[in-house]
Amino acid sequence: MPEIIIVLLKVIGIAILGIILLNILITYILGLRVIKSNEIGIVEKWWSTKGSLKNSIIALNKEAGYQPDVLRAGIHFRSAIMYKVKKAPLITIPQGQIGYVFARDGQALEPTQSLGKVIKESNNFQDVRAFIENGGQKGPQRDILREGTYAFNLAQFVVITENKTYCIDNGNATEMQAIESMAEKIREHNGFKPMIIQGDSDFTGIVTIHDGPSLPNGEIIAPIVGENPQDGETYHNNFQNPEAFLKAGGFRGRQYQVITDGTYYLNGLFATVELVKKVVIPVGYVGVVVSYTGRKGKDQSGEAYKHGELVENGCKGVWKEPLNPGKYAFNTYAGSISLVPTTNIILKWIEGETDKTHKYDENLKEVDIITQDAFQPTLPLSVVINIDYRKAPLVIQRFGDIKMLVEQTLDPMVASYFKNIGQRRTLIELIQQRTEIQEEAADKMKEKFNHYSLELEEVLIGTPSAENDKKIETILQQLRDRQVAKEQIETYKHQTYAAEKEKILKESEAKARQQSALTESEINIDIESNKGAAEFRKALQEAEQIKALAEARAAEIKIIASAEAEKEEKVGIAKAVAINKQVEAYGGPQYQVAQIIGEKFAEAIKIAKVPIVPKNIVTLGRNGEHSNASILDTVLALTMNKQLGIDIAKDTEEDNGITEKEIDNTPITNVSKVNEEANDDESNKGNLK
Known part of the structure; x- marks a missing residue:
């Protein structure tokens, strides 16, 4: 049993050793490498x-x-005996961001360069061999990385993004320090994101280029190229x-060309x-451009004008044509725009008061005069x-700006003029003749x-004053009192006129109230006058009839008296004497005729109610003397004298001493005598008949 275990352990040991040897064989000798897709x-x-x-x-060789x-995704064999393979992730540039590239190998930069030139064949820096073989340069590159995923050889390129710097540490601390400094500089300018200029932001982008040849001597703004x-x-x-x-020939430095609304991947x-x-040039203004750059232009202001050059638009100098109201993407480093108001400008020589819109007169004060x-x-x-x-x-060409014009030219000119005006007038004249002085x-x-290209619209003068001079205030108070007195006189005149009009009004109102009575009385007067005139004419007709009968009767009496005188000469003489005496006793036949006429005339006057004695009596004198005879007496005398042929004047000549010639000039003074004589001799009417 132990032998079996020993055998198994040997087999297992041999297997493990084989595996280890196989792994070493595959990994190190054969160099099996598995690269993932990322x-x-x-x-x-x-x-x-x-x-x-x-x-x-x-x-490269x-x-x-x-x-x-580089090795892309898949299985690759690179023997560890000869190769070392380092895995690196694919680099993804997120949408809306920019990536920067630093090349470690390549040609050196030219003296005029600060960035490596763009190598299109490098496929956005992914083909290192193409980059180097086509002249790619080491250092920071001009070309940038847009959104996307890239497989970079980080041994050649250092990729800098907003959040991370991708590279292989080669142990060069100086290089890594330079790369970090570059990344920090890009962040300061927000260079990892595209430049976005909003349409509603009213901003303009002024571009400064950090690569390329320098500007020629004397130039401060690079001209526009490649547009x-x-x-x-x-x-x-x-x-x-x-x-x-x-x-296109662009230079480094600030560019004349600006960028406006939009998104720019720079x-x-x-x-x-x-x-x-x-x-922004608002309505009521124009913009005068003073250009610091451009070609040299021909002076348009004329030979007699020696205050700088006025040039065509686009040249260096003061542009001849101003900018009209509107919004302009103007490069403020290439020139300046002076706003010149085209509406009326009010300049106040009053300390503490200024036009808040322009503020050209904020340093002006009242003019001191004597x-x-x-x-x-x-x-x-x-x-x-x-x-x-x-x-x-x-104006801008000559003075630079409007405020300088006001303070350095208009202020001393206006002050001097009114100082001269003050010396020729007294204080009261200065106050009272203000209108004339203004005109x-x-x-x-x-x-x-006009000499300064300005148009003067109006000059307005205030009231002279002095804070510590009480005499001036006394004179002004006297003038005010005088004016108050004049106004009071004028008030009294109007009050008097009003009183007179009120009196006329009241009289008119009274007459209006009595108008019916006045009208009725006037009508009655007209009626009675018409009746009197009719009666008077009737009386005159009857008087003419009586006159004719009297003349006939007188003639008849004469014939009878003559016949009887011849027949009875003797008796007749005595009888004639008696009759003559009788007639003389009654005033004679002429007197009887006059008496009858007077009675009829008096009766007509009585019926007509005509005033016998007028308010104004015209007297007729003889030889410069006044006579007491009335006009009625004279009328009766003339009537009897001329119409009846009776010489009244002759019969009474001895008593009155008045001749026939003088009767015509006798004044009428007493008309009532006719009526009295008519009443006294009424008894003689029968004898006359």
């Missing part, structure tokens, strides 16, 4: 009949050292293709991007100016402002 095998040759490497790391080819998409060799697609950029070691705000009467007030001013957008480049200042200062 791995690669990096092969290092221990020895070779072709010797070892001298100046390189990768053995089967020398001893790291072999260029034509039709040229595949030089179109670098916004610096995403470093090789095309350099082929090599953070080749190009870094600085985000700056887009230049008046003709030796007062020293301060004069607050406001000046309204405007800049023609076409002249905005001239004069606007007219005279326009030419000066």
